[in-house]
Amino acid sequence: MSSYIDIKYLNIISPQLQKFKKKGNTLWNFRCPYCGDSQKNKTKARGFVYQKKNDLFFKCHNCDVGTTLGKLIEYLDSKTYNDYIMERYKTGSGGTKGTITPKPEFKFNAPVFRKKDIFKPLKSIAELNSDHPARKIVERRSLPKESLKDIYLCESFFKFTNTLIPNKFPSLGGDHPRLMIPFRNEEGEIFAYQGRAFGIETPKYITIKLKDSDKIFGLDKVDKSKHFYVCEGPLDSLFIDNCLAVGGSDFDRLEGDFTIIFDNEPRNKEINKQIEKTINKGCSIVLWPEIIKEKDINDMILSGMSKEELKEIIKNNTFSGAGAKLRFAEWRKINA
Numbered sequence: 367m368s369s370y371i372d373i374k375y376l377n378i379i380s381p382q383l384q385k386f387k388k389k390g391n392t393l394w395n396f397r398c399p400y401c402g403d404s405q406k407n408k409t410k411a412r413g414f415v416y417q418k419k420n421d422l423f424f425k426c427h428n429c430d431v432g433t434t435l436g437k438l439i440e441y442l443d444s445k446t447y448n449d450y451i452m453e454r455y456k457t458g459s460g461g462t463k464g465t466i467t468p469k470p471e472f473k474f475n476a477p478v479f480r481k482k483d484i485f486k487p488l489k490s491i492a493e494l495n496s497d498h499p500a501r502k503i504v505e506r507r508s509l510p511k512e513s514l515k516d517i518y519l520c521e522s523f524f525k526f527t528n529t530l531i532p533n534k535f536p537s538l539g540g541d542h543p544r545l546m547i548p549f550r551n552e553e554g555e556i557f558a559y560q561g562r563a564f565g566i567e568t569p570k571y572i573t574i575k576l577k578d579s580d581k582i583f584g585l586d587k588v589d590k591s592k593h594f595y596v597c598e599g600p601l602d603s604l605f606i607d608n609c610l611a612v613g614g615s616d617f618d619r620l621e622g623d624f625t626i627i628f629d630n631e632p633r634n635k636e637i638n639k640q641i642e643k644t645i646n647k648g649c650s651i652v653l654w655p656e657i658i659k660e661k662d663i664n665d666m667i668l669s670g671m672s673k674e675e676l677k678e679i680i681k682n683n684t685f686s687g688a689g690a691k692l693r694f695a696e697w698r699k700i701n702a
Contacts, residue, residue, distance in 0.1 A: 372422040372435050375450045376415060382442050385411040387589065389552055392417035399442060401429035407490075409516055410554065484530060484556055484576075485548055488518040503564055504545065508667050513604045518546040523561045527574055534574070542567050547600050549613065550586040551579070560600060560613060573614060580619050583611040590622045595680075597627040602663035605673055606680070617644060625650040625684055629662045632697060645694055650686040653697050655679070 369392075376394065380386045383396035384403075397403040398413035403426075412428040415435060422435040436454075440447040492514040494501040500519045509517070520526050523544040524535035535541075544561035551557050557577040563570050573581055583600040588610050595609040596617065603611040606627070610620075617626055617640070626644055628651065631637050644651055658679070660666045666676060685693045 369417060369420045369422065371450070371453050375439055375446065375453075376422060376435060378446055379439055379442050383413075385409070387411075388591065389414075392422075395553075398426040398428055398431070399438075400426060400431045403428055406493075407515060412554070485518055485546065485559075488520055488526070488546060490515050491517045491519060491545075494519065500543070500545070500564065507601065507664060509601065509664075510604050516548060518548070520544050520546045520561065523572070527561075530576060531574070540567075544572070547583070549581060549583050549600075552585050554586045558613075562601075581613040581615045582620075583613050584609060593623045593625070595625050595627055596620060597663060598629050599662060599664070602627075605663050605667055605676060607677075617649075618647075625652060625680075627652045627663070627680065630654040630658055631661060632700075638698065641694060645686075645690045648687065650684055651690060652680050652684050653690070653693050655683055656700050 380394075380396075383399060386394065386396040389395050394415040395411050396413050396415075397411045400413075403412055404410040410428075413424065413426045415422050415424050415438070417423075423432065424435060424438045425432045436447065436450060439450050491501055491504050492511075498519075501514075504514065504517065521543045522538075522541045523546075524538050524541040527534050528538075542563075542565070544563055544567075547560040547562065548556045549558040549560070557579045558573060558575045558581050560583075561572045561574070575581065584603055588594050588608055592608060595603075595606050597603050597606065597609060597611050598613075600611040600613055603609040609627075610624075612620075626649055628637055628641055632654075641651060641653075658666065660669050663676065667673070671679075
């Protein structure tokens with residue numbers, strides 16, 4: 367009963383917790399109300415509420431505050447805290463103020479809290495002056511302004527990577543700057559990153575894996591308990607609400623209620639094979655109408671399409687099952 371009451375009151379105070387998000391059955395994440403989390407990066411959320419036995423506890427991985435949920439509620443809202451105390455008292459789950467639950471022991475295995483941000487030596491695009499060449503290049507892509515806080519400039523891609531993976535690039539000849547796109551897990555820790563060339567350097571994209579994980583972008587932002595979208599490129603995913611990007615990984619490893627958005631390349635045999643495979647698996651997909659000529663979502667935005675128009679086109683061109691098979695057959699004929 368105590369865990370039910372704890373969860374009930376956690377939900378009551380959740381509007382006062384910035385970036386509040388449920389991460390698992392008994393795990394919640396938000397910006398720490400004690401230290402305020404990072405003042406430079408408003409997307410950082412290192413406060414966690416987790417369950418131990420029948421009670422909920424709070425832990426911040428930034429300021430290291432650890433306490434009971436009751437004390438967290440008291441800190442945020444004294445009236446709600448009094449209601450919480452009374453309800454626990456009625457059910458026999460706690461006594462007088464300060465004796466609700468035993469002092470927590472923080473010898474737990476989960477959750478895995480965010481480690482030191484390896485991108486700390488780099489500047490985000492949002493931190494660059496408006497006349498900085500890298501910022502100008504990025505802004506010409508019309509990326510959402512809020513996304514610029516978690517996209518970075520790396521002046522020397524090879525040298526930086528070698529600090530994380532020694533001798534990854536044995537020669538520093540030809541080293542050059544790249545746009546850095548971090549791949550974060552559900553706790554916000556970077557497990558991979560993609561370096562996008564600013565100029566004619568090849569390959570255009572270099573993805574570096576720091577852990578043996580699938581290269582899926584957006585795990586720290588997507589709510590998988592709701593319907594979500596999956597596209598191919600990380601930058602494309604920034605234009606769609608609740609969207610992941612596979613970043614070169616296989617769509618087959620995804621789980622949940624999702625719709626796949628392939629690039630608009632109807633004459634690409636490899637993409638056609640993937641689409642057919644996806645349809646046969648029963649997945650929901652987007653098949654772009656023939657009036658759309660742009661190759662990917664970013665190009666569609668650059669052509670003048672608004673996010674709302676994009677959302678409507680996606681909604682009206684989503685198919686699954688027999689309907690997807692029929693539409694795909696027509697789509698291939700039109701674009702043959």
